[in-house]
Amino acid sequence: MRDALTALGGHPTPGDPSARGKLSAAAEAGSLAELVEPSSPLVPVLTAAGRRFLRPLHVAVVGRPGAGRDTMARALRERLSLISIGPGEGERGTADADLWLLVLTGPPRRADHELLTSLPSDRVVVVLGKADTFGEWDAAAEVAATCSDRLGTRVYPVSQLLACADLDEGDFAALRALASAGAEMPSMAGRFLSGRPGSDERVMRQGLLRRVDAYGIDTALALIAAGSPAAESVDMLNRALRDASGITDLTEPIGARVGRVRHWREVELRAVLEDAAAAGVDREGAERLLGTAGAVSGLQAGAVSGLQAGAVS
Numbered sequence: 137m138r139d140a141l142t143a144l145g146g147h148p149t150p151g152d153p154s155a156r157g158k159l160s161a162a163a164e165a166g167s168l169a170e171l172v173e174p175s176s177p178l179v180p181v182l183t184a185a186g187r188r189f190l191r192p193l194h195v196a197v198v199g200r201p202g203a204g205r206d207t208m209a210r211a212l213r214e215r216l217s218l219i220s221i222g223p224g225e226g227e228r229g230t231a232d233a234d235l236w237l238l239v240l241t242g243p244p245r246r247a248d249h250e251l252l253t254s255l256p257s258d259r260v261v262v263v264l265g266k267a268d269t270f271g272e273w274d275a276a277a278e279v280a281a282t283c284s285d286r287l288g289t290r291v292y293p294v295s296q297l298l299a300c301a302d303l304d305e306g307d308f309a310a311l312r313a314l315a316s317a318g319a320e321m322p323s324m325a326g327r328f329l330s331g332r333p334g335s336d337e338r339v340m341r342q343g344l345l346r347r348v349d350a351y352g353i354d355t356a357l358a359l360i361a362a363g364s365p366a367a368e369s370v371d372m373l374n375r376a377l378r379d380a381s382g383i384t385d386l387t388e389p390i391g392a393r394v395g396r397v398r399h400w401r402e403v404e405l406r407a408v409l410e411d412a413a414a415a416g417v418d419r420e421g422a423e424r425l426l427g428t429a430g431a432v433s434g435l436q437a438g439a440v441s442g443l444q445a446g447a448v449s
């Protein structure tokens with residue numbers, strides 16, 4: 137996914153396409169500064185802009201408090217190798233965001249609608265998080281379909297908790313012991329918490345619930361009881377739980393938006409050149425590059441500042 141930005145085609149922008157291609161090709165090759173004389177004061181400007189153009193894709197995870205945003209940000213980092221920031225994370229917050237991932241927990245409420253309309257509509261992916269809490273996966277898929285109809289955009293069911301499944305040998309031994317004793321996950325998850333408060337038994341059960349919750353425990357017990365190869369070791373079991381999380385279904389919609397991300401990065405790059413020209417930093421060189429690039433319209437330049445404020449729709 138890190139390479140997605142260079143691997144996928146860009147979105148058409150105004151101006152001479154072959155000339156425009158030169159600027160973005162140089163940006164992609166990391167050789168922007170070579171487009172001007174080595175003595176030009178534009179060299180450091182282009183070097184910095186080039187570095188920024190090539191930064192990894194940044195995903196900002198948003199949603200209502202408690203929606204599982206931090207867990208989702210972690211799942212995107214660990215499973216899809218993306219740079220992702222949850223609420224209040226990262227020095228620059230969402231200033232560097234390229235894509236927004238909106239986490240729902242059920243049919244959209246007013247706050248979700250408001251959040252969605254505040255985000256750049258061409259770079260949002262909507263997810264029904266905590267999909268494991270709907271009992272059966274099909275039930276989560278149905279709720280996600282309802283959300284899709286209401287929002288007019290596809291909504292993907294994901295269990296960010298299972299995507300982060302990281303059971304250890306102790307958890308695995310406990311699950312195997314439970315399975316061999318014929319234990320099953322009760323339909324009321326609270327009933328799973330048997331044992332005296334503070335007892336090892338209860339602490340073990342609390343730990344399992346916190347790590348993979350009822351659906352994860354149920355899945356693990358079923359795999360172990362069936363003697364499935366997917367439950368042969370704790371590593372295999374973690375992999376099976378992560379595979380059941382739906383997180384990899386996000387690769388496609390994120391990949392599909394990379395062209396738009398590239399487009400906005402090109403707009404941002406041209407805005408930097410316009411600023412340099414306006415400030416008289418090798419005006420001739422900057423204008424030549426902008427000429428090559430096809431000048432940025434005022435509308436686009438304005439959209440860049442809006443984008444940085446996270447307010448473009």
Ligand SMILES: Nc1nc2c(ncn2[C@@H]2O[C@H](COP(=O)(O)OP(=O)(O)OP(=O)(O)O)[C@@H](O)[C@H]2O)c(=O)[nH]1
Pocket residue numbers: 200201202203204205206207208222223265266267268269294295296297298346348349
């Ligand atoms: N069952 C289940 N629980 C989850 C999932 N994701 C998160 N949780 C739980 O939901 C609670 C909140 O998760 P966070 O990731 O901290 O959510 P947040 O949106 O950052 O929450 P705040 O920062 O407290 O507003 C925690 O107890 C998580 O363990 C999930 O996919 N499934």
Ligand SMILES: [Mg+2]
Pocket residue numbers: 205206222223
């Ligand atoms: Mg949080």
